[in-house]
Amino acid sequence: MADVVAIAQDLIRCPSVTPAEGGALGVLERMLGDAGFTVHRVTFSEAGSADVENLYARIGTEAPHLCFAGHTDVVPPGDEAAWSHGAFAGDVKDGKLFGRGAVDMKGGIAAAVAATLDYLAANNDKLQKNDGGSISFLITGDEEGVAVNGTIKLLAWAAERGEKFDHCIVGEPSNVEAMGDTIKIGRRGSQSGTLVVDGVQGHVAYPHRASNPVPDIAALIVALSGDPLDQGNAQFQPSNLEFTSVDVGNTASNVIPAQAKAKFNIRFNDHHTQETLRALIDARVAAAAGNRIKAHVIWEPSNSDSFVTRPGAFTDTVTAAIREITGRMPDLNTGGGTSDARFIKNYCPVIEFGLVGQTMHQVDEHTPVADLEQLTQIYRGVLDRYFA
Structure with a gap:
């Protein structure tokens, strides 16, 4: 399987404090491009807000089309002197990967990329031959900011190009205490x-x-x-x-x-x-x-409606992959704050499943390496079942 820790480290070492790109999208562009994806870098602007770089990559042209969505921008590290490891060093110590974005959510993106690369290698490039469906990555650079020049505009851009998604997984840190305990199927x-x-x-x-x-x-x-x-x-x-x-x-x-x-x-x-x-x-x-x-x-103006993806075949697919790897039956939950899933739900059914969110936005943000590896295995299990 592709080295998910190395991918996560490459992303963490990019200081992509929102809305700066910091090189993180460049890492994904090179990696996905080398794997056969068609990659687009798209910048959006709006008066009164910063320009934001985004990325959309797809392999395959046929349905079903599964999209992995997320963001490479991160919140500021705060007092960097308070970190026991550099906020953008990507150090591994005692089985834990440290760095801003390790949990929220460069780790989730790294797991999705690693799982996808492994799936493509094991399936003889079926998606490149247009007979095995499609996988895409929809990655924004302003989720942690004002969220006006990112996902909402990237989705519209993709729709104008004729892109149609069947389902989407957002790699936000959805789990509460342990890997596999929670799938977010909606938000208030x-x-x-x-x-x-x-x-x-x-x-x-x-x-x-x-x-x-x-x-x-x-x-x-x-x-x-x-x-x-x-x-x-x-x-x-x-x-x-x-x-x-x-x-x-x-x-x-x-x-x-x-x-x-x-x-x-x-x-x-x-x-x-x-x-x-x-x-x-x-x-x-x-x-x-x-x-x-x-x-x-x-x-005040708001673009945040409630939404829910009703339990069914898609949630069953993700649940089965989680149970196989973790042995847990995840709670289908709608609690917590908002995420970019609120925009994606207008285009296709969407769920959120990523790492355990306990250290996100904290000093010394970190994730156990074992969790990164399990998340990669879960995403790989989803791909196997989804395209079976």
């Missing part, structure tokens, strides 16, 4: 907003001449936090609304402020769309405010 949506309560500014000694928005916004916060948004369902936990800050912009202790604001975020399941969720919160604000309190919500 994310919607942020600001609750605004208008009052009348005045002197604290003359409250009858003013209208204080502070106790009013406190009452609305309690009202919105108290009632559940839903009860969840078989695939999703209940939606939740969390207030994250309260601000009145007032530095004087003898002035009643004119306005109070409270920021919040909602992680919502498939009981709601963004439109129905906003309507529900607006209605609850109006009901709690009554005729006296002047309140409204300013909604």
